[in-house]
Amino acid sequence: EDQVTQSPEALRLQEGESSSLNCSYTVSGLRGLFWYRQDPGKGPEFLFTLYSAGEEKEKERLKATLTKKESFLHITAPKPEDSATYLCAVQANSNYQLIWGAGTKLIIKP
Amino acid sequence: EAQVTQNPRYLITVTGKKLTVTCSQNMNHEYMSWYRQDPGLGLRQIYYSMNVEVTDKGDVPEGYKVSRKEKRNFPLILESPSPNQTSLYFCASSYDSSGNTIYFGEGSWLTVV
Numbered sequence: 001e002d003q004v005t006q007s008p009e010a011l012r013l014q015e016g017e018s019s020s021l022n023c024s025y026t027v028s029g030l031r032g033l034f035w036y037r038q039d040p041g042k043g044p045e046f047l048f049t050l051y052s053a054g055e056e057k058e059k060e061r062l063k064a065t066l067t068k069k070e071s072f073l074h075i076t077a078p079k080p081e082d083s084a085t086y087l088c089a090v091q092a093n094s095n096y097q098l099i100w101g102a103g104t105k106l107i108i109k110p
Numbered sequence: 111e112a113q114v115t116q117n118p119r120y121l122i123t124v125t126g127k128k129l130t131v132t133c134s135q136n137m138n139h140e141y142m143s144w145y146r147q148d149p150g151l152g153l154r155q156i157y158y159s160m161n162v163e164v165t166d167k168g169d170v171p172e173g174y175k176v177s178r179k180e181k182r183n184f185p186l187i188l189e190s191p192s193p194n195q196t197s198l199y200f201c202a203s204s205y206d207s208s209g210n211t212i213y214f215g216e217g218s219w220l221t222v223v
Contacts, residue, residue: 043214
């Protein structure tokens, strides 16, 4: 069964304290892996798409990486405005259905 | 500005009273979908539409209906809402069915009592 698991559920960091969020997946052939950011009371907002193991994408303080079993969202020197829930989704080659993880709630304290 | 607009944003209704959540996008996207988001669960797709007059069931379609008569609009209909449909609903639109660059509405909080 295709599955996506994100960890940790919640992460509290001090401003400037770098860390990583994890997205583990099980799919029969990866079509794509996607990262989204969701602010409270808002819809998710697209961040990155990764297609193959070894691929990396960067945007400001965020860097997403991909292996054959998981993806990491690395946050370098985070600021309070990086506080949000980060969602991961995968799409299998076998169908067009997106499978979403439950998200990691990131809190950055000043 | 690229936008997905859904209404109402907040609604409390009673069991069995039909309701419609409207959704409109201004990006000329062909692919639109509805999701529900519940605590501890990932986004779950309710219905999707690949184009006008073409709709199909997602993961959790029971108790919902949709229609796509115009490209920009994709309303979600709850014919006889029940308390287990209390949730946060998102309308989404994208160029295609991949997970790449999906635009989401701001969400509709629905409570069924």
